[in-house]
Amino acid sequence: MKCTKLAVVIILIAIAAVMASACGGGGASTNPKPTAVTSSNISKPSPAVLLVNATTAGVFDNYYAILNITAKNEGADGIIIVIGSITQTGQTQRNEIPVYLTSGSSQTVKLVFPIKWKGGDWAPTVQTEVP
Numbered sequence: 001m002k003c004t005k006l007a008v009v010i011i012l013i014a015i016a017a018v019m020a021s022a023c024g025g026g027g028a029s030t031n032p033k034p035t036a037v038t039s040s041n042i043s044k045p046s047p048a049v050l051l052v053n054a055t056t057a058g059v060f061d062n063y064y065a066i067l068n069i070t071a072k073n074e075g076a077d078g079i080i081i082v083i084g085s086i087t088q089t090g091q092t093q094r095n096e097i098p099v100y101l102t103s104g105s106s107q108t109v110k111l112v113f114p115i116k117w118k119g120g121d122w123a124p125t126v127q128t129e130v131p
Contacts, residue, residue, distance in 0.1 A: 046075030047082075047128035050106060054124045065113040069126050073101035081129045084111040088122035098131070 051070040058064050067084045080101060085094040095111045115122065 043076035045073050045078035045080050045101065045103075045130050047080040047101070047130065048072050048074055049082075049126050049128060051108075052124060052126050060117070063115055063117045065115050065122060065124070067111045067113075067124055067126065068108055069111065070106055070108045071099065071101070071128055072106035073103060075103065077102045079131060081131060082109050082111070083127050083129060084113075085125045086113045086115065086122055087125070088115055 048071065049069060050072050051068075053068040055066050055068075056064065057066060065086045065088075067086075069082055069084060071080060071082050073080060078100070079098050081096050081098050083094065083096040085092050093113050093115070095113060097109050097111065099107055099109055101107060
């Protein structure tokens with residue numbers, strides 16, 4: 001009887017050891033293989049400038065150039081940066097604003113540039129970037 005109990009205990013210990021190694025070990029075939037992430041398979045926003053409406057306001061020392069810029073996101077949801085600049089008599093002022101746009105949506109933003117009236121024309125430039 002003692003031998004039977006001892007044999008049963010040894011068999012149970014062996015079964016428990018086999019089960020523990022089978023459950024905890026996990027073979028190479030059960031683990032997912034890591035995949036490399038490249039810039040070609042990451043979804044990013046794709047901004048485009050639809051419209052720029054450039055106006056001025058004010059007089060004398062309180063004179064401003066105002067750019068109302070409509071940007072559209074033709075890519076994935078995300079943040080884009082709208083960058084505007086004003087060039088007048090060889091001097092350029094730059095301003096930017098970050099905007100969150102969902103895919104397919106557009107938004108109008110306003111950039112205001114304080115300028116001194118120096119006569120002559122001024123030229124706006126607008127572009128967008130993805131950070």
